[in-house]
Amino acid sequence: MSDDIHEGLDGPDPSIFGTPVGRKDFLFDSAKLLAAAAAAGPFYMAGSQAEAAIEASTSATAGDPIAVSAVNAAKKYKGITLTKTNESGLQALDDKNFTGPLWERLTGIKVKVIESPFAQIYSKVIAEHIAGTGGIDVIDGSPVWMPDFAEQKVIDPIDSYISKYKAQSTLNDYHPLYRALMKYKGKTWGFFDDGDVWNLYYRKDIFADAKLKSAFKAKFKRDLRVPRTWDEFTTTAQFITDQLAPKVYGGGEGRGLGNPGNQFYFFQQFRARGGQFFDPRTMKAQINNAIGVRTMRSIMREIKASAPGIEKLSFVDSWVQWLQGKTAMIYAWPPTGRISENYAQRDKAFSFLPKSTIVGKVGYALMPNLNGEHAGSFVKMVSSDSKNKEAAYLFAQWATSPSISLQRVQLPYTLRDAYRISHYKSKQFRSRWPSAAQYLKALNDAANFAVLDPIMTGAADYANALDRSMTAIYGGKDIQQALNDTAEEWDRITQKLGVDKQRASYAAFLKLPGSTSANTVAKRGQAVRISA
Numbered sequence: 001m002s003d004d005i006h007e008g009l010d011g012p013d014p015s016i017f018g019t020p021v022g023r024k025d026f027l028f029d030s031a032k033l034l035a036a037a038a039a040a041g042p043f044y045m046a047g048s049q050a051e052a053a054i055e056a057s058t059s060a061t062a063g064d065p066i067a068v069s070a071v072n073a074a075k076k077y078k079g080i081t082l083t084k085t086n087e088s089g090l091q092a093l094d095d096k097n098f099t100g101p102l103w104e105r106l107t108g109i110k111v112k113v114i115e116s117p118f119a120q121i122y123s124k125v126i127a128e129h130i131a132g133t134g135g136i137d138v139i140d141g142s143p144v145w146m147p148d149f150a151e152q153k154v155i156d157p158i159d160s161y162i163s164k165y166k167a168q169s170t171l172n173d174y175h176p177l178y179r180a181l182m183k184y185k186g187k188t189w190g191f192f193d194d195g196d197v198w199n200l201y202y203r204k205d206i207f208a209d210a211k212l213k214s215a216f217k218a219k220f221k222r223d224l225r226v227p228r229t230w231d232e233f234t235t236t237a238q239f240i241t242d243q244l245a246p247k248v249y250g251g252g253e254g255r256g257l258g259n260p261g262n263q264f265y266f267f268q269q270f271r272a273r274g275g276q277f278f279d280p281r282t283m284k285a286q287i288n289n290a291i292g293v294r295t296m297r298s299i300m301r302e303i304k305a306s307a308p309g310i311e312k313l314s315f316v317d318s319w320v321q322w323l324q325g326k327t328a329m330i331y332a333w334p335p336t337g338r339i340s341e342n343y344a345q346r347d348k349a350f351s352f353l354p355k356s357t358i359v360g361k362v363g364y365a366l367m368p369n370l371n372g373e374h375a376g377s378f379v380k381m382v383s384s385d386s387k388n389k390e391a392a393y394l395f396a397q398w399a400t401s402p403s404i405s406l407q408r409v410q411l412p413y414t415l416r417d418a419y420r421i422s423h424y425k426s427k428q429f430r431s432r433w434p435s436a437a438q439y440l441k442a443l444n445d446a447a448n449f450a451v452l453d454p455i456m457t458g459a460a461d462y463a464n465a466l467d468r469s470m471t472a473i474y475g476g477k478d479i480q481q482a483l484n485d486t487a488e489e490w491d492r493i494t495q496k497l498g499v500d501k502q503r504a505s506y507a508a509f510l511k512l513p514g515s516t517s518a519n520t521v522a523k524r525g526q527a528v529r530i531s532a
Contacts, residue, residue, distance in 0.1 A: 049407040050102060056403035057106050064403035066170045070394045071106045073165065077391040078108030084138035084395075085125060088115040091140075091378075093349060094414040098407075099399050109391060118376075119258070122148075122460060129154045129385055137392040139381040143181040143192070144459040146379060147505055150184050151457060155381040157187040161393040173402050176526045177447040178419045180512050181455070182379060190381035191400040195419030197446045198268065198372035200365040201322075201336050202226050202329045203248075203358065212243060226365045230269055230298050233329075233368040237305035240328045245307075252306040252327040254318035255474065260375070262470035263463040264453070268373035270295045271451040271517045277462075278494075280510065283503050285490035287466070288483035296470070296479045303474065311474040316352065325357045331367055333375065334417035334443055341433040349413035360434065364442035370449040371517045378416075418443050425530055441532040448527040452514040456505040458497045465489045 056064040057071045086092035092115045100111035114136070116124050122145050128136050129152065139155060149155045162168055171179055178192040206212065207226060216224035216239055227233035237250025255262055266287070270277075275291040278284065286292070303311055307321060315332070322330045323339060330336060335344060340362040344350045366372065380396035382389055398404055402422045409416045410429055418424055424444040430437040454462060469486040473479055494502045513521045521527055 049410060050098065053102055053404050053407045054106070056401075056407075057102075057398065064401050066167055066401035067398050067404050069165050069167075070398035070401065074103075074107040074109060074391055074394040074398070077388065077394075080388055080391060081110040081112050082137045082388060082392055082395055083112045083114060083135060084392075085121050085136060085140050086113050086115050087118045087121065087140070087378075090349060090413065090415050094408055094411060094416060097413075098411060099404075103395060103398065109395070111395070118142075119460075125149070125154060125383075126152070129383075132385060134383075134385045134387050136383045137386040137388055138395060139190075139383055140193070140378050141190075141381055142376060142453075143379050144453050144455050144463075146181075146184050146189055146381070147455060147457045147459075147508070149381065150187075150189055153384055155189055156384045156389060157189055158191075158382060158393055158396075159188045161390065161397075162188060165394075165397060167397055170402060173420045173422050175419060175421060175424075175444065175447045175528055176521045176524075177374065177450055177452075177514055178377075180514075181377070181452075185508065190379040191396045192377070192419060193380050193400050193405070193416065194376075194378040195374075195417045195423075195443060195447065196333055196377040197374045197443065197450045198264075198331050198333065198367060199337075199442050199446045200226070200329060200331045200367050200372075201340065202363050202365060203325075203327075203361055204363045205361045206240065206244075206248065206328045207363075212240070215243060226363070227329075227368050230272065230368045234298055234301040234305060237302065237329060241305045244328070248326055248328055249307045249321075250305040250327075251302055251329050252310050252318050252321055253302075253330060253332065254313040254315040255303070255311045255470075256314050257471045258467060259314040261463060261467050263466040264373050264375040265299055266292075266295060266466055266470060267453060268367065268371065268375075268451060269298060269369075272367070272369035272371040274517060276516060277454055278490075278502075278506050280503070280506060283494050283499050283506065285487035285494075287490065288480070288487040292483050293479055296473060296483065299470075300473070300479070311471075320354060323354050323356045323358065331372070333415075335415055337362070337364065337439040337442075338412070341435070343433055344412045347413040362435070364435075364439055366442075366446060366449060369517070371451045371520065372446045372449065374447075374450045374452050374514060376453070419447075421528055421530075424528075437532045441530055444528055444530055448522040449520050450514050451517060451520065452509075452512060454506075454509060455512065456502070456509045458493050458502065458505075461493045462490055465493070 057067045086095055092113050095111055095113050104110050121141060125139055174192060178195060182188050182190055182192050207224060213224045227236045240250035270292060273291050273295060276286055278286055321327050338344045339353060340356050341359050342356045345353055345355055380400060382392045386392050402420055405420060406423055406426055409418050409423055418440060424440045430440060465486055469482045473482045509515050513519060513524055
């Protein structure tokens with residue numbers, strides 16, 4: 001029997017607080033992002049959003065009890081400084097310009113930000129732990145790293161703090177996909193904080209073009225529509241390219257090595273086609289099987305239907321092409337919807353992107369075969385070496401509370417994306433641009449069907465090996481040979497880490513909603529249903 005969740009549009013349900021009270025990984029070009037971050041200025045705070053966050057943190061009647069309790073408890077630590085990790089660039093602006101200054105104003109606790117490129121956060125945190133410096137209090141890290149951090153005792157579980165501060169009820173407001181990403185081996189290790197699920201964004205005006213529709217029907221004997229399968233996607237993208245290039249290309253996602261990471265493209269489609277990464281009994285890699293080969297052939301057809309050189313471009317470059325109206329379809333992270341409507345570009349931190357030429361022309365859809373990748377994201381975790389663990393926890397509870405996180409995911413200059421049910425149905429967020437309600441519904445629906453990056457020990461090594469292999473394929477290496485070589489590398493990684501250890505870690509991953517296309521939130525009968 002389904003236990004699908006149906007939500008209205010009246011803001012956070014008071015029941016999430018337990019009392020009747022009202023309310024990455026973009027691996028971009030580092031120089032561009034650092035320059036943009038610097039341009040935003042060190043003390044910028046969105047006025048109305050700051051005011052809303054302050055009221056939610058202090059009001060006895062209209063506040064968010066999860067935020068209020070964190071602020072009140074943290075005041076006894078006034079005068080200390082919490083040090084936290086952040087991805088360099090736009091991700092860091094949240095804590096530097098909004099969340100950090102507000103937390104200091106409310107509690108007297110300063111927040112010091114240590115910025116690193118995404119791929120270096122993991123190694124920096126591990127190095128600090130080995131050195132035992134106690135130099136990090138709050139870790140903003142990917143859920144993919146959580147098993148490694150937990151097993152190496154880099155982070156502490158937070159269940160006792162959640163119980164102490166009666167924060168259990170707020171967890172029910174997380175979309176089920178994201179709620180599960182805070183746990184490992186039955187313990188809670190942090191607060192999830194960034195809904196990085198992919199959707200398909202498409203040009204409504206192109207798909208409505210009478211001449212194009214007529215030509216498509218004449219060729220394929222069926223109507224032109226937003227693609228619902230991967231085979232349909234590649235066929236449609238190539239048709240649009242054949243008809244409109246070089247003015248417009250059918251698709252176009254940047255695929256430079258490590259930017260954003262080609263493994264995401266493979267992970268997504270491989271699972272959508274029914275693939276599993278490993279044989280759960282032997283732990284032999286399965287990425288070089290027939291499904292893996294079909295996946296790579298499809299990806300190569302996508303590249304053929306894209307602008308020349310797309311396999312060498314960063315994701316920012318593909319965003320530029322999209323905003324200039326040169327792409328008919330793009331699948332990507334949630335900021336794509338915001339930049340399409342010039343919501344983000346109104347802030348000078350986004351000066352590295354051009355103004356959108358497609359405002360009002362963008363539609364939102366689930367990915368072909370339904371299963372979009374949940375690529376990257378962040379969880380706020382407490383360092384086991386912190387000298388201020390309770391204060392670090394309270395900061396994480398406050399920043400991710402329903403009301404504070406709602407303001408943060410609406411900041412135009414950061415890359416934090418909606419992840420709570422109350423975010424998706426927020427009247428404020430839905431009023432940001434004419435199609436914002438449809439956008440938020442699309443993010444919610446995508447989470448219902450999303451598939452996850454592999455969350456297990458060794459995940460970063462497996463991902464990097466696949467990224468390199470796909471880059472070699474783009475350069476001409478035979479698909480089957482490249483996947484065979486990568487499978488062998490995966491097997492060596494597994495042997496190095498220990499087959500029994502990896503078998504247990506992979507088994508834990510397979511229990512998560514979104515581990516496979518047969519085990520999504522929707523397949524488990526837990527889908528969240530909201531209206532636009």
